[in-house]
Amino acid sequence: MLKRLSIAVAGGLLLASTMAGCGGSDDAGSSGGGDDKITLGFSQVGAESGWRTANTKSIQESAASAGIDLKFSDAQGKQENQIKAIRSFITQRVDVIAFSPVVESGWGTVLKEAKDAGIPVILTDRAIDDPDTSLYKTFIGSDFVAEGKKAGDWLVKEYEGKTDPVNIVELQGTPGAAPANDRKAGFGDVIKADPKFKVVASQTGQFTRTDGKAVMETFLKSQPKIDVLYAHNDDMGLGAIEAIEAAGKKPGTDIKIITVDAVKDGMTALSEGKINFIVECSPLLGPQLMDLVKKVQDGQTIPQRVLTEETTFTPEQAKEVLADRKY
Ligand code: AHR
Secondary structure, three states: HHHOOOOOOOOHHHHHHHHOOOOOOOOOOOOOOOOOEEEEEEOOOHHHHHHHHHHHHHHHHHHHHHHEEEEEEEEEOOOHHHHHHHHHHHHOOOOEEEEEEOOOOOOHHHHHHHHHHHOEEEOOOOOOOOOHHHHOOOEEEEEEHHHHHHHHHHHHHHOOOOOOEEEEEEEOOOOOOHHHHHHHHHHHHHHOOOOEEEEEEEEOOOOHHHHHHHHHHHHHHOOOOEEEEOOHHHHHHHHHHHHHOOOOOOOOOOOOEEEEEOOHHHHHHHHHHOOEEEEOOOEEEEEEEHHHHHHHOOOOOOOEEEEEEOOOOOOHHHHHHHHOOOO
């Protein structure tokens, strides 16, 4: 950081004006640290889900224990806020920028600015669709297509040997976000092999409990027969459970439910039989991210892709691990 301090001071006026337009109650606007600690600018998606809260905690705690000065910015679900935060990090001359992109597209210009400024970028949790992979050093996170496939595989097995049509409703994540696109694609790829599976309605629930509930209410009104709900995350599934119960139906029995994440609330519902299957997506990316930040800062070569290890859970498995579930 020291080596960049003079530039940061010179850029002080510009920084003040840049941050005047930056939303959020975070510290993206404060200047970089004055010691020789590594400074990491991190732009988070928001606080839309239990997964996101656990992810933020993991990043903040890991930065503290790795001795990294973290400049954390909450984009409140808006790409324009992330772009502003990244520009602010560039102006502050942080050592490394990491971010979890709200959506996949539209990052080329700002990432080129970071590259031109000589600041390495790490994608965490979500990918971008820019073909120029030189815009970032690595991408650490889950394989969302594989997660969708695991959800589809469970369904195929569950209905093995049955011939009646299976009507599925789908709650998608935030439109344009990698986990929404990929979880839909992976699931669709598996179930298309058997025409008895039919997605009769598919709509975004924005990865939130509130929207998951509201959209499920409309599905229940518009669809005469729903056999299965596939929700792209636990929070939307949990909101949908409230709607299903309010409609006088039994979640997990009258309507089978598959979700993704495996946060504590989801695992609790799974252990109670209200959810039938959860595909894990780990939010605990902090320790690996800090390790990568240190290596990048050190000039070490790192892999272009760092995959998160994940599993799946049935109700019985959820009961076994619930007490130790940290998030
Ligand atoms: O990008 C990860 C996804 O974002 C999680 O599955 C979801 O809960 C979150 O909002």
